[in-house]
Every structure is written in C-alpha cells, then in structure tokens.
Amino acid sequence: MTTLDQPTRSGATQRPVAGTRRPLAAVLAAVGIPMFMVTLDNLVVTTALPVIREELGASLGHLQWFVNAYTLPxxxxxxxxxxxxxxxxxxxxxxxxxALFTLASAACALATEPWMLITARALxxxxxxxxxxxxxxxxxxxxxxRLRDPAIGIWGGISGLGVAVGPVVGGAVVKGLDWSWIFWLNVPVGLVAIVLARLVLTESRAAATRLDPLGLLLSATxxxxxxxxxIRxxxxxxxxxxxxxxxxxxxxLLVLFVGWERRTPTPMLPMGLFRSRGFRNVNGVTLAFSVGVFGSVFLLAQxxxxxxxxxxxxxGLRTMPWTMAPMVVAPIAGLIVNRVGARTLIVTGQALLAAALGWIAIVASPDVAYASLVPPFLLAGVGMGLTFAPTSTLALASVSPEAQGVASGTLNTIRELGVAIGVAALASIFVANGGYGSSEAFTDGLxxxxxxxxxxxxLGALLALRLPGRGR
Structure with a gap:
C-alpha cells in the first residue's frame, strides 16, 4: 500500500520527511470524509426542498435561505x-x-420552524x-x-461523490423516513471523521507570523x-x-481590505498572489463556473x-447521469493533468458545461422525455469532473508552498461566493419569467x-483560454 511521510512541525512548507508513515488511503479518508459530508449537504437539501417547504410551511424566500444561510457564512x-x-x-x-458541523446538523434535524432550520444551516x-x-x-x-496531482484528483472525485449521492440520499431518506434524517446521517459520519482525523493527520502550520485581525474583520464582513x-x-x-x-x-469593505493587505507586513491574503496569471484567472473561471452551474442546479433539482x-x-435518481459523472472523471483528470495541461482540461470542461446547459434550456418542457435529458446531463457531469481537480491543482501550483493554505481559502471563497450569486441571480430570472404556479410556469422560468x-x-470558458499552458 502506498504510504506518506508525516509532515514535521518545523518550517514554513511542512513537507513530508522520512519518519512515521501513514497510508495514502488513510490520509485521503481523513481529509475526504469531512469534505464529502460538507459537499453532500448542499444537494441533499436542494432535493428535499419541496418536501421541507410543505412540512415547515416555508415560502420561496425560506427555500432560498435554506441554501443561502449555509453559503453566506x-x-x-x-x-x-x-x-x-x-x-x-x-x-x-x-x-x-x-465538530461544529456535526452539532449543527443535529440542530437542523430538530428544527420545527423555518427560522430554526435557517439558523442551524448558518452554523x-x-x-x-x-x-x-x-x-x-x-x-x-x-x-x-510526485503524488500530489493524483491525490488532488481523488480529492476532487470524493467531492464529486458528495455531489453525486446527495440527490439520491436526500430522495431516498425523504421517501423512506423523514426529511430530518438527511441531517441525522451527518452525526455518526462526523464522529467517525473526528476520530480518523485525530489518528491520521499531524498538525501543520505556515510560517510563524502574527495574525492580521483587521484583515480578518474586513474580509469576513x-x-x-x-x-x-x-441574496436580498x-x-x-x-x-x-x-x-x-x-x-x-x-x-x-473589500476595497479597504485590499488596501490594508498591501500595506500590512503580515497580510492574511498577500496581494502578490494575484500577480500570477494562473492564480488570478483560475479564480475568475471558478466564479463563472459556480454562478452558472450551481444557480442552474438549484432549479433543475426541483x-x-x-x-x-x-x-x-x-x-434524485434522474439527476444521477449528471451527478455521478464527476466522481469518475475527476480522479482521471487528476491523473492526466500533468500530461494534458490544466488549461486544456478546464477549457474543455467549461465548454461542455456551457453546451449542456444550453441543450437543457432548448429541450426542457413540462412533458419532456427523460431520455432527452440524459445526454446533456452526462455532458454536464463530464464538464464538472474536468473542472474540479485541475482548478485546485492550478491554484496550488501557482503559489509558493507556504501560501497554499490561503490560496485554497481564496479559491473556495470565490466558489461559494459564486454559488450564492448564482442561486440569487438565476432565481430572480426564474421568478421574472415563471414561478411555482404550474408546470408550464416553472418550465418557463427554468x-x-x-x-x-x-x-x-x-464566458468562463473564454476566460480559461487565458490560463497558462502546460509547463508554464
């Protein structure tokens, strides 16, 4: 079995050195299971929204906040x-x-009013x-x-697995049990994840620097x-x-944040990172990807x-051609990213996603045959799989090892900002052109x-053409 050296506590980069070894599978499980739990809950909730709306007496605004209360914090x-x-x-x-995610999941399961579920989702x-x-x-x-790109590919596949099984798990639980069980499932998973992370992962830090409290405050607010x-x-x-x-x-506040980060000697987000063409543009592609795809998924799931x-x-079962494909494609993308180049994979992925969404918009109707939606769903799934791992790989490869933590945080911030913007903006377009009044009205808005x-x-695919090519 492939094993990894444990990272030391000294030094800014914290790279593995000879010593106590941990199996690669154990490390992937320790970081992947919690991440799987986090990604699972996005689409689990989306699939269950119609049932939750009826049982809690929720409005359309509440439905959006069941999603946005999570993405906002x-x-x-x-x-x-x-x-x-x-x-x-x-x-x-x-x-x-x-631990906080696990406790908040239990609070979600116990919610009896929309505001209670929204509060727990925020936690x-x-x-x-x-x-x-x-x-x-x-x-x-x-x-x-030598193992980083394949490992990130598998990490992307695990993320894809969370996306894939979310609608099915949500649908199965709602049909066989009660909607609250989609949150109760997180409790044992979270407990196992805590134990596994404590046993397998070793503590690591970046270079010893002072905190940047003003930067933290300006960025968060x-x-x-x-x-x-x-959202409003x-x-x-x-x-x-x-x-x-x-x-x-x-x-x-964000302009002030940028100005402060340029001046402070210990910035939480060094602005020099954005001088890298790869880092700058991969974040732009990620924003366009999240806005277009997750805003559409919010409606397609219903x-x-x-x-x-x-x-x-x-x-949930009908969405599987879309949601299962990233689980298969993302690890393959991680394995071949060095041979093919991240730009080629990302451009191809975004082009396939744009074509798939356009295809769905053309064929969608209240009585459209499911067989007509399978090809664009598969196309969209392959496009997502080609995007997950290469964007993460390129973001990390564009910065120094000690800056990888903040690079990962930046990429994920952009992604979640895109999710919130996408859900709000496309829901606004949906309401302006249709609604929940009838099948025809819903399809018109969709x-x-x-x-x-x-x-x-x-547009994201066009921006991806500006990413650095292979070997640069």
Missing part, C-alpha cells in the same frame, strides 16, 4: 478559516470545524468554512510532490455584506435601499418534482434561468 469565513489554520494549526481548526456553514479549505491544504502538505446584498436583491429588488447599502458596503410530479427519490447560466459558463 461559508463564503464569508473561508479566508478567515484558512488564515487562522495557518497560524493556529490546520488540524486543530479542521477538527473544530468538523453548518461556519463549520464547513473550516473543513473545505483546510482539507485540501492538509492533503497538499502531507502528500509528496465585506464578503458577508456583498453576499447578503445579492433577488428577494426585495436590486434598487431597494437596504440592497444597495449592503452591496456598496461590501464593495467598500424540476422533476414540481414540473413532472416525480417523488424526491425519483428526482428555461430562462438555465439559458443565462449557460452564457455565464461560456
């Missing part, structure tokens, strides 16, 4: 978690994140903010250079205000006073139930929103 705190992990200990904060987002970026950083620091403004804009109008105030405040009357389990999503992803 998630996006706002990813950079903070990465920076704190670099200085306080990545494994320590990783364990805290798993899940706080825990997930520590899990997602640190899982990738802990993996990168534990894996020798800036992202929080910006995402909240986007969809619900109450983009020209409403509170919406504009939040968007302007978020923009000003299409089979609302427009075609399928059960939650039936809807077609308009998914068409916009296809255009956004196509």
């Amino acid at each position: 998630f996006a706002a705190l990813l950079l903070t978690a990465a920076a704190l992990g670099d200085r306080m200990g990545r494994r320590r904060l990783f364990l805290v994140g798993i 899940q987002g706080v825990g997930g903010a520590a899990v997602m970026p640190l899982s990738l950083t802990l993996l990168a620091t534990a894996v020798p250079d 800036g992202v929080l205000a910006l995402v909240w403004g986007v 804009g969809q619900e109450h109008g983009w020209t409403a006073g509170p919406t504009l105030a939040a968007l302007i405040a978020g923009g000003v 299409f089979f139930q609302v427009a075609q009357g399928q059960s939650p389990l039936g809807a 077609v308009a929103a998914v068409g916009v999503g296809a255009a956004v992803v196509a």
Whole structure:
C-alpha cells in the first residue's frame, strides 16, 4: 500500500520527511470524509426542498435561505478559516470545524420552524468554512510532490461523490423516513471523521507570523455584506435601499481590505498572489463556473418534482447521469493533468458545461422525455469532473508552498461566493419569467434561468483560454 511521510512541525512548507508513515488511503479518508459530508449537504437539501417547504410551511424566500444561510457564512469565513489554520494549526481548526458541523446538523434535524432550520444551516456553514479549505491544504502538505496531482484528483472525485449521492440520499431518506434524517446521517459520519482525523493527520502550520485581525474583520464582513446584498436583491429588488447599502458596503469593505493587505507586513491574503496569471484567472473561471452551474442546479433539482410530479427519490435518481459523472472523471483528470495541461482540461470542461446547459434550456418542457435529458446531463457531469481537480491543482501550483493554505481559502471563497450569486441571480430570472404556479410556469422560468447560466459558463470558458499552458 502506498504510504506518506508525516509532515514535521518545523518550517514554513511542512513537507513530508522520512519518519512515521501513514497510508495514502488513510490520509485521503481523513481529509475526504469531512469534505464529502460538507459537499453532500448542499444537494441533499436542494432535493428535499419541496418536501421541507410543505412540512415547515416555508415560502420561496425560506427555500432560498435554506441554501443561502449555509453559503453566506461559508463564503464569508473561508479566508478567515484558512488564515487562522495557518497560524493556529490546520488540524486543530479542521477538527473544530468538523465538530461544529456535526452539532449543527443535529440542530437542523430538530428544527420545527423555518427560522430554526435557517439558523442551524448558518452554523453548518461556519463549520464547513473550516473543513473545505483546510482539507485540501492538509492533503497538499502531507502528500509528496510526485503524488500530489493524483491525490488532488481523488480529492476532487470524493467531492464529486458528495455531489453525486446527495440527490439520491436526500430522495431516498425523504421517501423512506423523514426529511430530518438527511441531517441525522451527518452525526455518526462526523464522529467517525473526528476520530480518523485525530489518528491520521499531524498538525501543520505556515510560517510563524502574527495574525492580521483587521484583515480578518474586513474580509469576513465585506464578503458577508456583498453576499447578503445579492441574496436580498433577488428577494426585495436590486434598487431597494437596504440592497444597495449592503452591496456598496461590501464593495467598500473589500476595497479597504485590499488596501490594508498591501500595506500590512503580515497580510492574511498577500496581494502578490494575484500577480500570477494562473492564480488570478483560475479564480475568475471558478466564479463563472459556480454562478452558472450551481444557480442552474438549484432549479433543475426541483424540476422533476414540481414540473413532472416525480417523488424526491425519483428526482434524485434522474439527476444521477449528471451527478455521478464527476466522481469518475475527476480522479482521471487528476491523473492526466500533468500530461494534458490544466488549461486544456478546464477549457474543455467549461465548454461542455456551457453546451449542456444550453441543450437543457432548448429541450426542457413540462412533458419532456427523460431520455432527452440524459445526454446533456452526462455532458454536464463530464464538464464538472474536468473542472474540479485541475482548478485546485492550478491554484496550488501557482503559489509558493507556504501560501497554499490561503490560496485554497481564496479559491473556495470565490466558489461559494459564486454559488450564492448564482442561486440569487438565476432565481430572480426564474421568478421574472415563471414561478411555482404550474408546470408550464416553472418550465418557463427554468428555461430562462438555465439559458443565462449557460452564457455565464461560456464566458468562463473564454476566460480559461487565458490560463497558462502546460509547463508554464
């Protein structure tokens, strides 16, 4: 069995050295299981939304907040978690994140009112903010250079697995038990993940530097205000006073954050990272990808139930051609990324996703045959699989080893910001062109929103052409 050297406590890079060894499979499990749990909950909730809406008496606004209450603190705190992990200990904060996510999952399961579920989902987002970026950083620091790309590919496959089984698990649980069990399932998984992480992972830190409390405050509040403004804009109008105030405040705070990071001797996000063409552009591609794809998925996950009357389990099973493909394709992409080049894989992936979403927008109708949706679903799944691992690989390869923690946090912050913007913006287009009133109305809104999503992803494909080529 392939084994990995444990990282030492000394030095900024914390690379593996000869000594106590851990199996590669054990390291992947220790970082992958918590990350799987975090990704699983995104689409588990999406699939269960129609049932939760009925049982809790939730409105359309509540449904969006069941998703956005998670992504809001998630996006706002990813950079903070990465920076704190670099200085306080990545494994320590990783364990805290798993524990908080597990407790918040139990609170979600016990919710009896929409506001209770929204609050618990927000706590899940706080825990997930520590899990997602640190899982990738802990993996990168534990894996020798020769195994890093394949390991990141497998990590991407595990993330794809969470996406894949989410709709099916959610549908199966809702059909056979109660919707609350989609959250109860996280409790034993979280407990196992805590034990495994403690046994397998060794503590690692970046170079010993002082914390940047003002940077932490400006970044977290800036992202929080910006995402909240986007969400509120969809619900109450983009020209409403509170919406504009939040968007302007978020923009000003982030400008102040950039200015402060340029001046402080110990920045949490060194602005020099963005001088790298690869790092700068891969974050732009990730934003376009998240806005177009996850905004579309939010609506497509409900299409089979609302427009075609399928059960939650039936809807989950019908999404599997899309959601299972990344689990297979992402590890392959990780294995071949050095041979083919990250740019080629990302451009191809984004082009396939844009084509798939456009295809769905063309053929969607209340009575569309499922067989007509299978080819674009497969195409979209392959596109996502070609995107997951290469974007992470390129982001880490574009920075120095000691900056990989903040690079991972930045990439995941951009991704979650895109999720929030995508759900809010495409839901706004959906409401403007249709609604939940009938199958026809839902399909009209879906077609308009998914068409916009296809255009956004196509822009991401064009931006991906500016990524550095193989060997650069």
